[in-house]
Amino acid sequence: MSPPRLRGYYDAPLHFDCLATWKDREEFSRGRFVSALYSHWSGYGTLLRATPGWFLACGPPTPDKFPYFAAVQLADWSFSLYSRWREWDTYVGGDFRSRLDGPALDAAEATMAEVRREAPSREALEALFAERSAHPVARQSLVEFGDYLATLWGEAAYRMDWRALEQERQAAERDRAAQALVSEEQQRVRAQAIALSNEIARRLAAKLASGARLTCPRCHQRTHQMRFYEQPPDTRSYFVCKLCGRSFSGAEASEDP
Known part of the structure; x- marks a missing residue:
């Protein structure tokens, strides 16, 4: 949800040294922060804690009951502090410092000092997860999300036109639904075409087996030197002409005697 002029940086490799002095760092980072926060708020994984400057979240549960990872997203820096769930004790204890230095490390230190008050251990992290996941709520509306963000950022949250963004989201959903219907119709038409082609192919194969040409x-040659390859119902069965070595389906063949 960064401004359009900054969206080209989303996939760019941004080095910490460059980020530290980049005049657009905070604006760019806050856009990424809001996008990630919305993702967790609306149901991806679990949002464990959120503050104006960071949030702690985790991924969906695994078959082992607990998520695979936990992550802290910073508001003013465009990186997250990511830990495997089972390694949280050592991560929150200091491993988060790995590969960080300078102002980025200072920001991480300040943030993790606050995070440690909420989840100082894996046991505390699991208690947070149990608390937050006990009553999951399905959310989508960006208007509602804007109101939620205002509980963190106050009036600054309303600098974005959440109603317009929600209208865009709904329009995109309608487009996806329409495309899905088109895809389903295309698949239905294709299945019918395959079924018809295979029905013709079976009739021709029976004639071929009885000695017909x-x-x-x-190659337009009339011959009994054909081989029939019957396929599963969702795949076109076909013949191979031994005179020219090329294949054709029942729908491409002639049923003339």
């Missing part, structure tokens, strides 16, 4: 639509 078929005309190859490739």
